Amino acid sequence: MDASAASHRKPAGRGLAGFLYRRRRLRLSLLLAGPVGWLVIAYLGSLAVLFIAAFWQLDDFSGEIVQDPGFQNFKELIETPVYRSIVGRTVLIAALVTLTDAILAFPIAFYMAKVASPRARGLLVVAVLMPLWASYLVKVYTWRIMLQNDGVVNWLLDPLGIDGPGFGNVATWLVFSYLWLPFMVLPIYAGLERIPNSMLDASGDLGGHPWITFRRVVFPLALPAVVAGSIFTFSLTLGDYIAPTLVSSTQFIGNVVYSNVGVANNLPLAAAFATVPVLIMLVYLLIARRMGAFEEL
Amino acid sequence: MNAHRFRWWTALAVLTLALAALTAAGCGDDDDDDGGGGGGGDESQALQKLGKGEGEVNLVAWAGYVEDGSTDPNADWVTGFEKETGCQVNVKIGNTSDEMVTLMRTGKYDGVSASGDATLRLVAGGDVDPVNTDLIPNYKDVFPALKDQPHNTVDGVPYGVPHGRGANLLMYNKDVVKEAPDSWDVVWGGAESEPYAGKVTAYDNPIYIADAALFLRETNPDLGIENVYELDDKQFDAVVDLLRQQREVIGEYWSDYTKEISAFTSGDSVVGTTWQVITNLVQADKKAPPVEAILPREGSTGWSDTWMISSEAEHPNCMYMWMNHIVSPEANAAVAEWYGEAPANQKSCEMTDNEDHCEIYHADDEEYFDQVEYWTTPTKDCGDDRGDACKDYSEWVKAWTEIKG
Amino acid sequence: MHISNGMRWVLRVGTGVTLAFIYLPLVVIAMYAFNESRSQAWPIDGVTLEWFDRAVNNPGVRDALWTSVKAGLGATAVALLLGTLAALAVARYRFFGRETISFLVILPIALPGIVTGMALNATFSQVLNVDLTLFTVIVGHATFCIVVVYNNAIARLRRTGTSLEEASMDLGANGWKTFRYVTFPALRSALVAGALLAFALSFDEIIVTTFTIGGEQTLPIWIFTNYARPNQLPVVNVVGLCVILLSIIPVYIANRLSQDPVGAPGAAPAAGAAGARG
Numbered sequence: 006m007d008a009s010a011a012s013h014r015k016p017a018g019r020g021l022a023g024f025l026y027r028r029r030r031l032r033l034s035l036l037l038a039g040p041v042g043w044l045v046i047a048y049l050g051s052l053a054v055l056f057i058a059a060f061w062q063l064d065d066f067s068g069e070i071v072q073d074p075g076f077q078n079f080k081e082l083i084e085t086p087v088y089r090s091i092v093g094r095t096v097l098i099a100a101l102v103t104l105t106d107a108i109l110a111f112p113i114a115f116y117m118a119k120v121a122s123p124r125a126r127g128l129l130v131v132a133v134l135m136p137l138w139a140s141y142l143v144k145v146y147t148w149r150i151m152l153q154n155d156g157v158v159n160w161l162l163d164p165l166g167i168d169g170p171g172f173g174n175v176a177t178w179l180v181f182s183y184l185w186l187p188f189m190v191l192p193i194y195a196g197l198e199r200i201p202n203s204m205l206d207a208s209g210d211l212g213g214h215p216w217i218t219f220r221r222v223v224f225p226l227a228l229p230a231v232v233a234g235s236i237f238t239f240s241l242t243l244g245d246y247i248a249p250t251l252v253s254s255t256q257f258i259g260n261v262v263y264s265n266v267g268v269a270n271n272l273p274l275a276a277a278f279a280t281v282p283v284l285i286m287l288v289y290l291l292i293a294r295r296m297g298a299f300e301e302l
Numbered sequence: 303m304n305a306h307r308f309r310w311w312t313a314l315a316v317l318t319l320a321l322a323a324l325t326a327a328g329c330g331d332d333d334d335d336d337g338g339g340g341g342g343g344d345e346s347q348a349l350q351k352l353g354k355g356e357g358e359v360n361l362v363a364w365a366g367y368v369e370d371g372s373t374d375p376n377a378d379w380v381t382g383f384e385k386e387t388g389c390q391v392n393v394k395i396g397n398t399s400d401e402m403v404t405l406m407r408t409g410k411y412d413g414v415s416a417s418g419d420a421t422l423r424l425v426a427g428g429d430v431d432p433v434n435t436d437l438i439p440n441y442k443d444v445f446p447a448l449k450d451q452p453h454n455t456v457d458g459v460p461y462g463v464p465h466g467r468g469a470n471l472l473m474y475n476k477d478v479v480k481e482a483p484d485s486w487d488v489v490w491g492g493a494e495s496e497p498y499a500g501k502v503t504a505y506d507n508p509i510y511i512a513d514a515a516l517f518l519r520e521t522n523p524d525l526g527i528e529n530v531y532e533l534d535d536k537q538f539d540a541v542v543d544l545l546r547q548q549r550e551v552i553g554e555y556w557s558d559y560t561k562e563i564s565a566f567t568s569g570d571s572v573v574g575t576t577w578q579v580i581t582n583l584v585q586a587d588k589k590a591p592p593v594e595a596i597l598p599r600e601g602s603t604g605w606s607d608t609w610m611i612s613s614e615a616e617h618p619n620c621m622y623m624w625m626n627h628i629v630s631p632e633a634n635a636a637v638a639e640w641y642g643e644a645p646a647n648q649k650s651c652e653m654t655d656n657e658d659h660c661e662i663y664h665a666d667d668e669e670y671f672d673q674v675e676y677w678t679t680p681t682k683d684c685g686d687d688r689g690d691a692c693k694d695y696s697e698w699v700k701a702w703t704e705i706k707g
Numbered sequence: 708m709h710i711s712n713g714m715r716w717v718l719r720v721g722t723g724v725t726l727a728f729i730y731l732p733l734v735v736i737a738m739y740a741f742n743e744s745r746s747q748a749w750p751i752d753g754v755t756l757e758w759f760d761r762a763v764n765n766p767g768v769r770d771a772l773w774t775s776v777k778a779g780l781g782a783t784a785v786a787l788l789l790g791t792l793a794a795l796a797v798a799r800y801r802f803f804g805r806e807t808i809s810f811l812v813i814l815p816i817a818l819p820g821i822v823t824g825m826a827l828n829a830t831f832s833q834v835l836n837v838d839l840t841l842f843t844v845i846v847g848h849a850t851f852c853i854v855v856v857y858n859n860a861i862a863r864l865r866r867t868g869t870s871l872e873e874a875s876m877d878l879g880a881n882g883w884k885t886f887r888y889v890t891f892p893a894l895r896s897a898l899v900a901g902a903l904l905a906f907a908l909s910f911d912e913i914i915v916t917t918f919t920i921g922g923e924q925t926l927p928i929w930i931f932t933n934y935a936r937p938n939q940l941p942v943v944n945v946v947g948l949c950v951i952l953l954s955i956i957p958v959y960i961a962n963r964l965s966q967d968p969v970g971a972p973g974a975a976p977a978a979g980a981a982g983a984r985g
Contacts, residue, residue: 022881032882033800037808040793040853044811048850051826054834063696087704109728112721120710120718129722130962131955136729138954139736140911142930143947146940147732150739150747154569157735157749171500172554172570186729215714236817244819247913251561254554256706262821264703271699272829279822286817290810299809302858360922365935373938392922395935408832410922560937564747583937589748 052283059276070272078277088261092281095258098174099242102181103189103235109182110189110234115223117190118197119205130194137187142247148180149251176252181242188241189234196230196301197223233298239289243282258282348434348459349611349618358390359620362405362414364607365559366579366641367465367628368393374586377640379633387627389620397557398507399677406430409614412621415465417605418453419509419677419695425456430610432459438626443647447668453678454608462608463625466634468643468663469604469674470505470513471595473576473584475566478591486517486598488573491547499551503565503574506555508695508702509677512603513575514541514548516675520600530603530675532684532692538701545705555706566593578642604674638663644671733951740944747940758941768946771929775910778841778925782848782909783902789849790856790905791898795890798864815851823851824918831919839921847919848912852905859901860894867893896964903961907954926950 025032060074082088117129136144151157152172159169170176200223208218246259258281265275293299361368368391371378380391394411396402399420406414406429416424424430435441441463448464455461474483479498487494489502504510515530518540525537533541553571556562562580565571567590581595609625611618627633631649638645639654644665651660664670684692693701710718743753762768790812797808815823827847831837871893875885913927920928930946933939 022883026882029800033796033802036792036796036800040789040796040857041808041811043789043850044815044853047846048815048823048826049811051830052822054830055822055826058829081700085700085704087707090707109725112718113725116718116722120715127962131959132726133729134958134962135951135955136733138907138911138958139733139951140927140930140947142913142927142934143736143943143950144732146934146943147736147739147947149564150749151732151735153564153747153749155748156568157731160749183728183732186725190725215711236813240817240819244821244914246821254552254706256703259819259821261703262825266825271696272825275825276829279819279825282819283822286819290813290817294806294810299813302813373936395932397935558935560935563937568748587745589744 055276056280058272059280061273063271063273078274079280081274082277082281088278091256091261092258094174094255095243095282096285098178098181098257099239101178102185102242103238105178105182106186106189106238107193107231107235109186110193111227114190114193114197117194118200119202130191133187133190141184144184145180145248145251148176148183152176152179152252173253174255177249177255177257180248180252181238181245184248185238185241188237189231192230192234192301193227196227196233200226229297230301232293232296233301236290236293236298236302240282240286243285348432349437349622350434352437352622353619355387355389355620355623356617357388357620358392359413359617359624360411361391361393361624362396362402362411363393364415364417365395365397366577367415367607367637369637369640374640377636379628379636383624383627383633387620387623389617389623391624397559399509400507403427403429406612409612411612412615412617413609413611413624415607416462416610417607417677419679421453421461421608421610422456422679424610425461429613430461431613431615432461433463433611433625435460435463437622438463438629440626440629440631440647443631443649444629445646445648445666447671448606448646451606453606453676454610462610463629464646465607465609465628466638466641466643466646467604467606467671467674467676468578468641469597469602470575471578471581471602472598473566473574473581473593473595475569475572476592476594478569478572482594482596483573484596484599486513486600486602487521489548489551489575490514490517490544491549491551495548495551498573501553501570501572502548502551503562503571504548504552504555505575506557506706508698509603510575511541511545511698511701512675512677512680514544516603517600518544529685531678531680532686532688533680534684534688534691534693538693538697542701542705549705549707563587566590579640582640582642601673601675604671604676606676635659638665736944736951737948739941740948742941742944745938745941758945762942762945762949765942767924767929767933768926768942771924771926774841774923775926778844778848778916779906779909781841781845782852783905785845785849786852786856786905787898787902790853790901791860791894793853794857794860794864798861799869812854812857816854820851820912820914821918823847824915827915828918839919841920841923843919843921844916844925847915848909851912851915852908855905855908856898856901859897859904863894863897864890900961900964903957903964907957911950 025035058070059078060076062071062073062075062077064071113129113133117126121129149172152169153159154171156169162169170179204222204226205218208222213221244259244262246257246263249255249257249260258278262275262278265271265278366373368380369377370380370391384390394405396405396414399417402414402416403420403423405411406424407427409429414420414424414430416430421430444464448467449455450458450460454464472483472486472489474488478501479488483494485494488498489495489504491502495502505513511533512530515527515533515537518525518537519527519530522540525540527533527537554561554565556565556571556574559577559580562571562574562576563583566580566584567587569591576595578595581593584590584593609628611621611625615621628637629647631647631653634645634647635650635653638650639656639659642663644660644663645651645654648666651665654660656662660666680693680695680698682690682692682694684690738751739747740758741754741756742751743755743757744751793808793812796802797805824847827843827850828839831839831843837843871889872885875889876882880888911927913931916925916928917931924932926946930943933943
């Protein structure tokens with residue numbers, strides 16, 4: 006190659022690339038403009054619109070939104086006992102679901118991370134991921150059919166003499182635990198994988214039997230991953246309205262929000278009620294970040 | 303670094319607030335435009351002349367009102383219409399009147415089969431236009447008792463074409479409820495409900511409060527309930543108490559008709575309020591337990607439905623053609639039989655497969671329908687000497703959420 | 708690593724139980740898809756392929772499927788672009804607000820779908836006065852798909868480190884060339900995995916879609932509408948079964964491409980968000 010010719014050539018991109026290379030801030034801004042712009046303007050902006058609506062009122066007969074700012078909607082939410090109990094019920098079930106999923110996920114995640122052969126591991130990962138692709142709606146409807154009076158669950162439990170749970174809070178707990186389980190398995194699996202085997206061996210060598218090893222070594226190291234998974238189980242339960250409608254007659258936060266925005270067309274009240282799960286999740290996310298969960302996602 | 307930090311956050315905060323302010327300002331104008339001038343004749347005009355079909359029509363309808371053969375090959379009064387007029391029918395099923403009002407407000411549909419508790423709200427919200435009945439040849443054959451009613455006519459201007467009417471019924475599983483009930487007391491949570499606790503069902507909508515009022519009208523005359531949709535404080539509290547009592551025995555509420563069908567078929571519900579079409583579908587399923595639907599002695603709530611045209615209809619001609627078609631003798635007979643209601647067209651009575659259909663459904667029996675309390679929107683104005691002391695619909699909605707718990 | 712035999716068996720049993728729990732409903736769906744009668748009672752009657760035939764010939768399913776594909780492709784494209792840009796910025800630069808970006812990116816998926824849906828709906832229909840179309844659906848989906856691509860990309864970027872890029876620039880390549888010949892190839896498989904999972908997310912999403920869609924139907928919306936029609940249930944079960952079976956391929960590919968054991972940062976929310984993102 007002719008060195009002199011090469012040095013005289015100025016490839017089209019050089020000028021711009023060089024220009025950008027010298028300007029770090031500009032480069033960074035260009036990179037961030039798209040995503041941050043989208044998220045702040047399209048997403049946060051929309052959320053702002055919604056929450057402004059929470060301060061407005063609805064004229065019920067004609068259904069027009071009256072832009073009369075005030076705290077009436079929030080007052081109503083705080084003062085009416087049924088809304089408080091609905092929030093309580095939703096949060097309780099979300100917590101139960103998270104706990105259940107953590108317990109169900111741990112054995113399989115540990116097996117996949119530490120015990121299974123690489124081939125088995127690959128298969129197990131696919132096996133856990135596959136159901137996520139089954140349509141959410143189809144899964145919920147199938148549970149409804151299964152929990153029916155003459156459904157599979159009762160049919161299986163009959164010989165044991167137990168009654169199935171039927172519809173209700175137990176059913177929602179069951180269905181939610183089922184739906185979000187893979188979300189919990191994968192982060193825990195990833196987290197466990199990162200724990201060096203040597204640490205577990207060392208714990209054994211130092212005289213700790215498996216339970217101690219679990220409690221003192223494995224669990225604390227895996228905790229951020231569990232929290233990461235719990236972000237999903239908690240948040241998805243908090244806002245869902247389809248599953249409770251199909252397998253229970255009790256109301257969850259999602260149901261009240263949905264019935265107000267869809268059926269009663271009361272966007273202000275729906276928006277006000279929607280601030281509850283948002284606030285809960287914001288707090289949850291901040292705590293999760295503190296615990297290092299974001300690294301485990 | 304701290305100054306830097308401060309700048310970033312302020313920038314973000316200012317941006318979001320600016321956006322919010324902008325949108326608030328934007329919202330102000332938009333809502334005024336969209337709000338429309340309320341109901342009434344000046345701004346919204348009925349169609350003057352019928353033109354050519356636009357090729358499609360988008361309807362909001364009750365389940366079972368617009369059947370194209372996909373539910374049952376014998377229930378099809380749409381395909382013929384589509385062939386004749388070239389108007390492709392797209393239907394969105396509304397489970398409750400509230401849903402229908404919300405859907406119509408989007409302005410994306412051409413028409414709706416509205417019950418009495420939706421019609422006046424739609425008119426007041428400017429979501430529907432008056433109907434020029436001259437453009438609907440079959441209108442002249444509609445039962446006179448259905449025309450010019452308070453729920454479909456405002457200031458003498460007709461706002462819709464009657465579809466049909468009927469009553470809400472009590473359905474029960476004959477295998478479980480051995481003795482045929484003749485009163486609503488089996489669903490209200492008292493001693494008569496005990497055998498069926500956990501398997502009672504009810505309609506999931508605030509308008510169901512009127513059913514409780516209807517029951518109390520008979521069993522607790524001291525309350526002085528006359529109009530079940532206009533309840534003052536004392537009456538309303540008693541009614542809500544009854545509904546709370548019922549809540550204890552409810553297995554599940556239904557708003558989606560397939561939910562009730564599946565609940566009765568599987569045995570999760572054995573008794574509760576229903577529409578005739580649901581009973582018909584359960585009876586058609588060979589694996590379902592035997593069911594029966596009756597009108598109890600206290601009477602019932604019911605509905606008188608009207609086809610209305612949207613004020614923002616994109617396909618008005620097709621909508622008029624549809625309205626004419628659905629109230630034509632053949633189509634109205636077909637839907638009335640499929641659904642299980644009294645037809646609107648007098649001539650339909652001769653065209654039903656079952657000769658006694660009109661008699662069974664009291665199509666011509668005004669005395670019977672005097673006992674049926676059509677769904678209508680509760681308002682503050684009690685309409686009698688109590689003045690403005692009654693609960694309006696927003697309070698019914700709030701109470702309903704509290705009752706369901 | 709030494710784990711006692713007893714422990715191994717405990718783990719195997721636990722794994723088995725969990726897998727059985729996960730797959731029971733799927734087996735039930737499969738059985739109902741072949742069920743002869745329309746009834747949803749258990750046990751099923753006979754076996755038939757009639758519903759498969761109906762499903763294939765149903766124009767509603769085909770249209771909905773195509774709409775879902777379009778929405779998915781659009782959302783994935785946007786998410787790929789924005790997610791990669793954000794990941795590059797966060798992984799390769801230090802600036803104030805870096806941690807906030809991670810927080811911001813995860814918000815759309817961490818906040819309940821109904822909130823996102825209502826917010827977008829209110830903005831589109833009342834503030835911007837825009838019609839709800841496939842475009843608005845793509846906007847909605849892209850917003851929560853960004854995190855999926857972002858996490859995958861950032862994990863990969865952190866793993867590959869900057870030394871190769873620095874070497875490339877030392878050897879005379881400019882920024883663009885370095886990206887094209889060094890960074891991108893390393894990133895590519897993570898992006899494909901992220902894209903596959905973003906597509907899955909968008910494909911099965913129902914709640915935000917309900918609020919942002921106009922007259923069309925995506926597959927989940929079709930399923931939802933048809934569950935409310937008494938005699939369409941068997942067809943819906945067939946559609947559900949087919950979606951599960953067809954998904955084996957992309958899941959397997961995504962798994963292989965991640966190279967990191969799938970669980971590593973990126974795949975979890977990716978997979979998690981996919982599918983059950985109700």
